[in-house]
Each structure stands twice: as structure tokens, then as C-alpha cells.
Amino acid sequence: MDEPQTSRDEHGMRLALDQALNARLVGEVPVGAVILREGQIIATGYNRPITTHDPTAHAELVALRHAAQLLENYRLPDCELYVTLEPCAMCAMALLHARFKRVVFGAWDPKTGAAGSVLNVFGEARLNHQTEVVGGVMAETCGRLLKDFFAERRAQQKSEQVAARAATADLPVAVDWADEEGLAKDDLLPLPEVEVMSGLGALDSALASFAPLLDEAPDRGDAFEVRAAQGSDSAGP
Numbered sequence: 001m002d003e004p005q006t007s008r009d010e011h012g013m014r015l016a017l018d019q020a021l022n023a024r025l026v027g028e029v030p031v032g033a034v035i036l037r038e039g040q041i042i043a044t045g046y047n048r049p050i051t052t053h054d055p056t057a058h059a060e061l062v063a064l065r066h067a068a069q070l071l072e073n074y075r076l077p078d079c080e081l082y083v084t085l086e087p088c089a090m091c092a093m094a095l096l097h098a099r100f101k102r103v104v105f106g107a108w109d110p111k112t113g114a115a116g117s118v119l120n121v122f123g124e125a126r127l128n129h130q131t132e133v134v135g136g137v138m139a140e141t142c143g144r145l146l147k148d149f150f151a152e153r154r155a156q157q158k159s160e161q162v163a164a165r166a167a168t169a170d171l172p173v174a175v176d177w178a179d180e181e182g183l184a185k186d187d188l189l190p191l192p193e194v195e196v197m198s199g200l201g202a203l204d205s206a207l208a209s210f211a212p213l214l215d216e217a218p219d220r221g222d223a224f225e226v227r228a229a230q231g232s233d234s235a236g237p
């Protein structure tokens, strides 16, 4: 890869990283995407399946839908897509259907990556179309964003669990005991503090709604790998 192409790819990835930060702001797993045509931004997207109640709302597909509508074409052969995380199988197939010229991604995803990590959809010779893929561009930055996000999430979950345990374990017992002893309600546990701890606002609600996924893959963020940039020919686990 020549130097100009490398810096073009890093520029595209920085734009995608900006989108990933948008995802983080609304409590979604921070993955961002941008679609360029001849260096011009056509569309952007960030991961938002929780906030939109749409399991297909991955960053790539959000951007892809915008681009296709803007260009009024279901095929985008002149476009390049930059995404901060290796695409999953769903997104990889959608990008092949759209006939993207190139796909560039940041961190590798050894759990669901379909550009060489788990599957290699882009390099599958039996499919009727192949797309050039470059992986590992600014992989450390892209992966760090995800790792930090999951680490913060785990810490927050822990403090919420502590608050929830305090609320469920202490309050009923205190009420029963208090009733038996004939104490006034003012003598009970400080309930308002518990409410404050478990109700920090809309963002926290969005974060909490994602908690079950973390139970399934508590170390997902730690698994993102950093490898040297490589093309589709040599992409592989």
C-alpha cells in the first residue's frame, strides 16, 4: 500500500471514529462508519440498535441506507466504506449486495468478524462478487474505544448491582422490623439515596438496558485484536 493510500485510509477512519463517539454518547457500543466517494463524504452512521429497537442498525447499515437513498441507487460501486470494527456477516453481505468498491475497517472482532476473523465473507470465492477489504487501520485506537467502553460498563454495572442489593436486601427487612418495633417511618433506611443511585437519567437507562448482553460476553471488549494493516488477500484469523 502506498503512502497516500495509507493516509487516505487513516483520514477515513478518523471520520468513522467521530461517528463511534456519537454511538458512545447515546450509550451504544461505540462503532462508527462513513461512506466516501472520491474522497467526499456521502453518508455517516453509528451503531444504534438499542436506541432504535432495530437489531440491524449497525453503523455500516445505517450509513449504507443513507448513501443509497441519497444517490438513489441500490448499488454503490464508486463508494468506499470505513468502519471502526470488522463487519459482521450481516453487514458484510449487505456491503457485497451494494457492490462497494472497498471496505476498510479498524479493530478486528474475533467473536463475530466476517472479514477474516470468524468468517471471510468478502473473500468467499463461491459468492458472485468480491470486494477489496483492508483491515487493521488505526486498529489500536478503534479497539481502545471499545475496550474502555466495556470496562466503564462493567464498573457501572457493579455499582448498580451494589445499589440494587442494598435496596432489595435491606428495605423489606427494615420495614418488617420497624413495623414490629413500632418505629416511625422516619427511622427507616434513607430511601431517597437509593433512588438517586439507581436513577441517574436517560443515558443510564439506555446503558442499563444493554446489561444482559454484557452477561453473555463480559470480555468482548478485551478480545479486540490489533494486527498490522493487511489486505483481503492475506486477511485471516
Ligand SMILES: [Zn+2]
Residues within 6 Å of the ligand: 058, 060, 087, 088, 089, 090, 091, 092
Ligand atoms: Zn454488522
